[in-house]
Amino acid sequence: MATATRLFGSSIKRREDPRFITGKGIYTDDVKLPGTTCAAFVRSPHAHARIKSANVVKAKASPGVVAVFTGRDLANAKVGGLPCGWLLPGIKLPPHPALAVETVRYVGDAVAVVIAESAFAAKDAAEKVEIQYEVLPAVTNGLSAVEKGAPTLHSVAPGNICFTWSIGDKEKTEGAFRGATVVKQHLVNQRLIPNAMEPRASLASYEPVTGDLTLWVTSQNPHVHRLLMAAFVLGIPEHKMRVIAPDVGGGFGSKIFVYPEEVVVTWASKQLGRPVKWTAERRESYMTDAHGRDHITDAEMAFSKDGKIIGLRVKTHANLGAYLSTFAPLIPTYLYGTLLSGLYAIPAIYCEVVGVFTNTTPVDAYRGAGRPEATYLLERLVDLGARALKTDPAEIRRKNFIPADKFPYQTPVALAYDSGNYGPALDRALSMADYRKLRADQERLRREGRYLGIGFSTYIEACGPAPSQVAGALGAQAGLWESAHVRVHPTGKVTIYTGSHSHGQGHETTFTQIGAAELGIPWEDVELVHGDTAAIPFGMGSYGSRSTAVGGSAIVMSLNKIKEKGRKIAAHLLEAAEGDVVFEDGKFFVRGAPSRAKTFQEVALMAYLAHNLPPGLEPGLEATSFFDPPNFTFPFGTHIAVTEVDPETGQVKILRYVAVDDVGRVVNPMIVDGMVHGGIAQGVAQALWESGVYDSSGQLLTGTMMDYALPKADQLPFFETDRTETPSPVNPLGVKGAGETGTIASTAAVANAVMDALAPLGVSHIDLPLTPDRIWRAIRGAKKGGRA
Amino acid sequence: MNRAISVTVNGKTRKHEVEPRLLLVHYLREVLNLTGTHVGCDTSQCGACTVIMNDMAVKSCTILAVQADGSKVLTIEGLAQDGQLHPIQEGFWEEHGLQCGFCTPGMIMQALQMLQRNPKPTDAEIRRGLEGNLCRCTGYHNIVKAIQYAAKKMARK
Numbered sequence: 022m023a024t025a026t027r028l029f030g031s032s033i034k035r036r037e038d039p040r041f042i043t044g045k046g047i048y049t050d051d052v053k054l055p056g057t058t059c060a061a062f063v064r065s066p067h068a069h070a071r072i073k074s075a076n077v078v079k080a081k082a083s084p085g086v087v088a089v090f091t092g093r094d095l096a097n098a099k100v101g102g103l104p105c106g107w108l109l110p111g112i113k114l115p116p117h118p119a120l121a122v123e124t125v126r127y128v129g130d131a132v133a134v135v136i137a138e139s140a141f142a143a144k145d146a147a148e149k150v151e152i153q154y155e156v157l158p159a160v161t162n163g164l165s166a167v168e169k170g171a172p173t174l175h176s177v178a179p180g181n182i183c184f185t186w187s188i189g190d191k192e193k194t195e196g197a198f199r200g201a202t203v204v205k206q207h208l209v210n211q212r213l214i215p216n217a218m219e220p221r222a223s224l225a226s227y228e229p230v231t232g233d234l235t236l237w238v239t240s241q242n243p244h245v246h247r248l249l250m251a252a253f254v255l256g257i258p259e260h261k262m263r264v265i266a267p268d269v270g271g272g273f274g275s276k277i278f279v280y281p282e283e284v285v286v287t288w289a290s291k292q293l294g295r296p297v298k299w300t301a302e303r304r305e306s307y308m309t310d311a312h313g314r315d316h317i318t319d320a321e322m323a324f325s326k327d328g329k330i331i332g333l334r335v336k337t338h339a340n341l342g343a344y345l346s347t348f349a350p351l352i353p354t355y356l357y358g359t360l361l362s363g364l365y366a367i368p369a370i371y372c373e374v375v376g377v378f379t380n381t382t383p384v385d386a387y388r389g390a391g392r393p394e395a396t397y398l399l400e401r402l403v404d405l406g407a408r409a410l411k412t413d414p415a416e417i418r419r420k421n422f423i424p425a426d427k428f429p430y431q432t433p434v435a436l437a438y439d440s441g442n443y444g445p446a447l448d449r450a451l452s453m454a455d456y457r458k459l460r461a462d463q464e465r466l467r468r469e470g471r472y473l474g475i476g477f478s479t480y481i482e483a484c485g486p487a488p489s490q491v492a493g494a495l496g497a498q499a500g501l502w503e504s505a506h507v508r509v510h511p512t513g514k515v516t517i518y519t520g521s522h523s524h525g526q527g528h529e530t531t532f533t534q535i536g537a538a539e540l541g542i543p544w545e546d547v548e549l550v551h552g553d554t555a556a557i558p559f560g561m562g563s564y565g566s567r568s569t570a571v572g573g574s575a576i577v578m579s580l581n582k583i584k585e586k587g588r589k590i591a592a593h594l595l596e597a598a599e600g601d602v603v604f605e606d607g608k609f610f611v612r613g614a615p616s617r618a619k620t621f622q623e624v625a626l627m628a629y630l631a632h633n634l635p636p637g638l639e640p641g642l643e644a645t646s647f648f649d650p651p652n653f654t655f656p657f658g659t660h661i662a663v664t665e666v667d668p669e670t671g672q673v674k675i676l677r678y679v680a681v682d683d684v685g686r687v688v689n690p691m692i693v694d695g696m697v698h699g700g701i702a703q704g705v706a707q708a709l710w711e712s713g714v715y716d717s718s719g720q721l722l723t724g725t726m727m728d729y730a731l732p733k734a735d736q737l738p739f740f741e742t743d744r745t746e747t748p749s750p751v752n753p754l755g756v757k758g759a760g761e762t763g764t765i766a767s768t769a770a771v772a773n774a775v776m777d778a779l780a781p782l783g784v785s786h787i788d789l790p791l792t793p794d795r796i797w798r799a800i801r802g803a804k805k806g807g808r809a
Numbered sequence: 810m811n812r813a814i815s816v817t818v819n820g821k822t823r824k825h826e827v828e829p830r831l832l833l834v835h836y837l838r839e840v841l842n843l844t845g846t847h848v849g850c851d852t853s854q855c856g857a858c859t860v861i862m863n864d865m866a867v868k869s870c871t872i873l874a875v876q877a878d879g880s881k882v883l884t885i886e887g888l889a890q891d892g893q894l895h896p897i898q899e900g901f902w903e904e905h906g907l908q909c910g911f912c913t914p915g916m917i918m919q920a921l922q923m924l925q926r927n928p929k930p931t932d933a934e935i936r937r938g939l940e941g942n943l944c945r946c947t948g949y950h951n952i953v954k955a956i957q958y959a960a961k962k963m964a965r966k
Contacts, residue, residue, distance in 0.1 A: 034902055041910030042898040042917065044845015044885035051844035141828065218849045218857060218911040218945050270847075270911030271945050303850040525909030525946050695905050695951055702948030726854035726943070734949040735936035763948075 028538035032691035035530045037523075046268040049222040049237045050300045057224070058087050060286050060299040061143035063133040063150045064308065065125035068159035068380035068719020069172060072123055072132060076151040080135055083149050085142030088293060090285070091133045092120035100288055103279055103344070104253040106245075106498045107351040112184045115175035115378070117344040119254070119281035119288075125154070126174050126343035127380050128721055129308025134285050136297055159380035159719035163340035164317050166379045174343060174378040183341055183376040184350060188358040188434050194371035197332030201323035204405040209788040210394045212315035212340070212713035214729055215387050217524075219270020220301035221310060223283040225290035232261050234291065238283050240266040240552075241276045241522055242562020245499065247554050249279045249347070255288055266552040269524035273703070274386035275310040276524065277564050278347035282309075307724045312713055313387020315340035316353065316394050322402040328410050330365055330421050335372040335398065342383035349385045350376060355435075355495055356391030356483070356565075362432035363399045364443045364481040364657050365421040370433045380719040386564060388703055389482075389764040396480045397789075400769035404477070404776065405785065414773070415456065418479045419447055436483060438655050439750050442683075446745045447479060450659040450681040453741055459663060467781055472666045473676075476774025480766040481657040484758025485567035487650040487751075502649035503567070504558050505575035507536070507583055509642040511629035513622030515540065515547045517579075520560015521572030522552050526696070526760060528568060531688045535573050535754070539580040541607030542621055558645055566758025569688060570654045574752040578646035586642060590627055591619045593635040654749040654757035658682035660701070660766040662774040668782065671797030673709055673775055679741045680766065685749040685757035693759045698740050700763020706732040707764075708771035712790050730790075779803075814878040818843070819887025827874045833867075834858040836874035837884060845885040845914045849943070856942030859915035860884050866922035868941070885914035888921070896962040897921055897955070906955030908946035916942050920956045928964060932957070 040046050077089040096118065103117040121132045133150050137143035158172040165171055166181040174181055217239075224237040234257055240246045243264040251259040269276060286297040301309070316337050323332035339353030358372040403421070407414040422443040423430050430438045456475070463473040486492055489500035506518040517536050521528060533547040540547075550556050563572070584604050591609030592599040601612050610618035619627075624642075627633060631640035663677040680697055687693050710730035714722045723729040748755030768789070775791050776784065783803035787795050811826040818841060825840055837843045837860070848870055849857035858869040861883040888895045897920050900906065907913040916939070923930065923938040930938065935956050936949065944952060 035905065037910070038902045038907060041907055041913050042885075042894070042901050043889055044843070044914050046845070046910050048844075048847070048911065050848075051838075053842070141830070216945055218855065218909065218943065219847070220849065268910065271909040273945070300848075303852065303855075527908070691905050695908060695947060698948035698950040699908065699946045700948075703945070725852045726850045727852050731854075731943050731945070732948075733936075733943065734939040734953065735933070737936075737949055739932075739953070740948065740950055 028534045028544055029688060031534070032689055033530060033534065033544065035527050036533065037527065037529045048219055048268045048270055049224060049239050052224055052237050052267065054224065054226055054296040057296040057298050058136045058138060058293065059140040059143045060289065060297050061135045061147040062131045062282060063135065063147050063152065065121065065128060065130040065132055067125060067154055067156050068128050068161065069157040070125050070154035071157060072121065072125065073153040073155050075133060077133065079149040079151065080146040083142065083146035085138040086135060086146045087138065088136045088289065089133060089150065090289065092118055092122035095120050095288065096122050101254040103281065103284065104249055105345040105350065106347045108496045108498065109184045109186055109350050109354060112350060113178035115177050115344065119284040127382055128719055129382060130343065131281050134289065136289055136293065161379050161381050161715040161719050163315065163338040163377045163379060166377045167338065167375065174380065178378055181378040183345065183378055185375050186354045187371070187373040189371035190369060190433060191371045194332050194334055194369040197369040198321070198323045198334065201325065201331055202409060203321055203323050204402055204409050205321045206401060206405060206786055208318045208320060208398055208401065210314045210316040210318065210397055211789050213313040213387055213707055213711055214307055214713045214723065215273045215275035215310055215313060216731055217271035217273055217275055220303055220306045221276065221280065221282065222300040223286050224296060224298040225287040226296040227290040227294060229294045233263065234261060234287065235263045235265065236283065236287050237265045237267060239269050239276050240264065241272040241524055241564055243522065243552055243554050244520060244560045245562055246279060250284060250287060254284050263555045266522055272524045273388040274313065274390055274564060278311055278385055280309065303726060304724055307729065308382060308721060311346045311385035312342065312382050313384060314394060315384050318398060320398050320402055322406055324406050324410060328412050328417050328420055330367045331369065333361060333367055333370045335361060337374045339374055339376050340379050340381065340384055341376050342379060342381045344383050346383035346385035349383060350496065352386050352391045357395050359434045359436050360392050360395035360481070360483060361399065361434050363396065364423060364441065364479060366423045368433065372434065381715055388700065389761045392482050392761065393704065393765045393768055396478065396765050397769045397772065400478045400773060404773045408785065414477050415447065415451060418477060419444065437652065439652055440747050441655060441657055442747050443479065443657055446657065446681045446683055447659045449743055449745065450661050450679050453681070453743060454661045454677065454679045472668055472778040474664045474666065474774040474776065474778025476662045476664070476770045476772065476777055478660045478766040478770035478773065481655055482758065482762055482765050483653040483655055484565055485570040485650055485654055486565055487653055489649050499561065501561060502647050503572040503575045504560050504645065504647050505572065505579045506558055506645045507576065507579040507643060509583055509625045511626050513542065513546065513625040515542065516550060517547065517576055518550045518557045519572050519576065520557050520562065521568045522563045526563065526568055527692045531569060531692060532573060532576060534688050535576055536580065539577060540621055541605065566760040569754065569756045570749065570752050570758055571648055571650055573754050573756060574650065575646050575648035577753045578648055579644040582644035582646065583642060587621065587624045589635050589638060590624050594619050594627065594633065650751050652751045654685065654751060656682060656684045656757040656759065656762050658762060658766060660770040662770040664771065664774040664778055666775060666778040666796060668800055671793035671800070673791060673796070675705065675738050675771065677741065678738055680763065681743045681745065682762050683745045683747050684759040684762065686746060686755040687744065688756065694742055696760050697742055697763045700761060701740055701767040702732050702737055704764040704767030705737065705771050707768045708789055708791055710790050812875050814875055816877050817881045819884060829873065829875050831874045832870055833872040833874050833877050834869035837869060843884050843886050847911055847914060849911065854943060855912065856919060857912050857915040859918040859942065861918055861921060866919050885917060888917065897959040899962065900955035900958035904951050904955040904958050906947065906952045912942060912944045916944065916952060920959065924960055924963060929960060
C-alpha cells in the first residue's frame, strides 16, 4: 500500500497495466453487441472528381446487405456537415458533408456506405457500388494551390485560400532588419500521418423504444464528440446520446476530431434500429485520419553584431487539406505564430500565415500541433545564425534566453510566459552530454573522415490553451476548462470522475495519486472514471498536454470543497470551533490537540448517516468543480542529439539523445519519462524518416505501413533524461504539460545535429526528412560547388 | 463453402466451421472472443496480432484460420498461469513498457519467442528482435528494459 505522504511525486506502477498485459483491455472494436451490423465505406480513388452517378442496385442485392446509403441519402435526410470548432476572422467555411454528394476532394473521401450482417459481406458489397466520376485536375502542394490557374476546390474559397492571418508588429520588425546580420531559410515542415496503433473505430447503438443512442468511439474527448454530433450534425437531443470512449489505443491528436464515419454509423443505427460498427483498416487510417504539419515557410532572423536576436519575420503556407477538420484553423495560427518567440527575448516578430485548401487528407492537430513547426523553424534559424556569426550554438542560445528575473514575460506574439528559468536546463544538458568532450571527439573524428554532429533544441511549449474567455475571443467555439466530480462513499472510499480522457497517459494512476495524496487516504481507496458522458458531468478531453494541469486542477478544487465540508462536520463532532480544526494525513483534528480527531472515513460515514450534522448542513459528501485556468502553462527545456553521418551513404545514426525538461511539479516521474521517450521518438522520426507523400495527381504514395517509415526499435537509442522543476503558478498543483515536449524539441535537435555533422562538407540545410538519399545528394551538390 | 477446423487455443480444443478466407486473427477475435490479440495494420508490419502457433511467433493477420487447423495456438489470454503473471508480463508492468496498451499483447508474444531462442539477449539483440513490432507510445526504451527484466527473472528460475 502506497503511503499517502509519498504519493505525489512517486513512480508507482500503473493501475491500468494489469488489464493490458493480460489482453483484457476493452477497445472499441472489442465491444460486442447482439445483432450488430458492420459498415464498409466506398471511397474516392481520385483526388478531385465530380460524381456523375452512383448506382447501388448491385450492392443492395449482395448477400447479407442490410442497407446502402450515399451522400444524397444523407443530404435528403438533412444530416448536417461536419463542423469546424475554431473560426478566424474572414475564414472561408466550405461545406463538409459526411458522404460526398457532388464532388470528391481527396483520395479516401467517402461517397457511400454499405451496412451488412458481417464485415465480409459489407466489404464484398462495397466493391459492387458503381460510382462514375468525371476526374478533375488536382493540386496537393500548399504553394501551388494558391498560384494562378490552380484548380479550385471550393467555390466559397477563391484561390483556395481559407484564411490569411498575421501576428506581431510588421513595421517594427522591418525596422529591426535594417542593417542587421540576417539569416534566411526556406523550410518545408513535411506532412506527417499520426499512426496511433489502434485504428479509429465506432459502434453506434440506437434503442428505438427509449430513443437512447449510445456511441462507442475512439475519442480523446467524448463530450466534445457528443456535443458536436448532437447539436451540429445529427440533431439528436444531447441528453439522449451517450458517448463512451473506452480503452483508446493512442491518439496523438488524431482522435480529437469528429470524422465522417462516426457520424454515418450513428445516423445509420437510428435508421436501421440496429447497432452499426465500423473499424478502420490501416489503409483507411492513412487516407482519412487527420494528418499533421505540412508547412512551407520562408523565415528570416536578424541578429545584432553581438549575437542578439533582434527580429524574426515568417511567412507560412499551411496546407489544410481538402476540408476543415475540427480544429484545423487553430493549429497553424494561435498554436504556431504565438510560439515564435521560443524562450528567447526577441523584441520584434511578425508572422503571416496563409491557410490553403488542397486535394489531400484534412490536416489538424498532431502531437505538438503548431509548436513543433515553430520550434523547428526557430531552432534552425538560431543554428544558421550561430554559423553565420561563428558562435557556439549553445552560447548563442544562452545569450538570447529571457533572463530568469524577467518573468512574467510578455512576448511580441501575444503570449505572457508565467515562469521560467532556462539556463539550468541548458547547463544540465551540457553536463550530461559532456559537451566539451563531444566537441573534442568531433574534431578528432573529422580528422579521421568521420562526421559527428551535435544538435541543440532549446524549446518552450504552451500547454493547456486558456482561459476560455480569451480562447472565445480568438475564435474557439468551445470552452477550455475541465471538470471533476469527486464522490466520497459512506465508507470513505472515493470515486473521481474526470472530463479528461486517457488514451495511454495513465490518468487512472496519476489522477488517483492526486486524490489519495490530497485526502491522506490509501491509493487503493480511490478510483477514477473517465471516458463516459453518462457518468461525467461534462468534459473537454485530452489534447494540448492539458490533462493534469487543467483536469488535475479541477480534481483538486473538488477535493478542497470536500475537505471544507468535512471540516464542518468534524468540528461539530469534536465540539470545536471550525477554525480550530485542521486536516492532515487523513485526519481532522483540533489544532494543538492531535488526539482530538476524527478520521476522514468517520467523517464520510457521518456525512451519509446524517445523525449528527451541524445545523443546516446537507447530508452527503461530494463536489463538482470546473477549472478554467488563467493562462497556459509553459514547459521548456534543452535537448541535445548526437549523430554520426556516413558521407558515402548518407545514413544517419543517432549515437546519443539527452533531454532535460521542465514540466513543473511531477505527479509520477516514471509516467512523465515514458511520455518524454515516446515524444522524442516521434520527433526524431519526423527529422529522419516519416513523410506523408502525394504524387502530382493526388494519390497518397505513403498509404500503408510498408511505405510510411514509422520508427522501429533498432533505429532508436536509449534516451538520457533529466528534469529541472519550476512550478507553474497558474494552477494549484504547480504542474505543466508533459505529453508533447519530446516531439516539439527533438525534430530540431536531430536536424541541427545532422547539419552540424555536415558543416565541414559545406551543407547548411536540407529539408526533412533527412533520408540517406537527400543527404547524399546534398553532399554531392556541395562538392560540385555551391552550398546545398 | 465453410471448412471445419480444430484448433487448440490456450490449451482448449475448439472446433468450428469457418469461411476459407477468415484470418486467424479474426477467428480468435470474432469467433472465440479472444480480443486481446489486436489488428493494427493490414500489411503485417505492426505485429499487434502476434501469437504463438506451434511454438513459433506468427502474425495472425497473415495466417488463415484454415491453415491453423490442427495447430496449437497461444494468445495473450493464455500466458498467465494460475493467476501468476508471466515474467514478461511482469516486466512490462514493472518497467512501464506500455502506455496505450494496444501493441502490448503482440510485443509480449514476440518477446516470448525471442527469449526462448536467446535467453540472454543484449539490448541490441532485443531491438533487432522487435523488428516486426511497432509501438507509437514508448519510443521502445522501456520495452527493451521490460524484456531485459524478464530475461533476468527467467534466468533465475
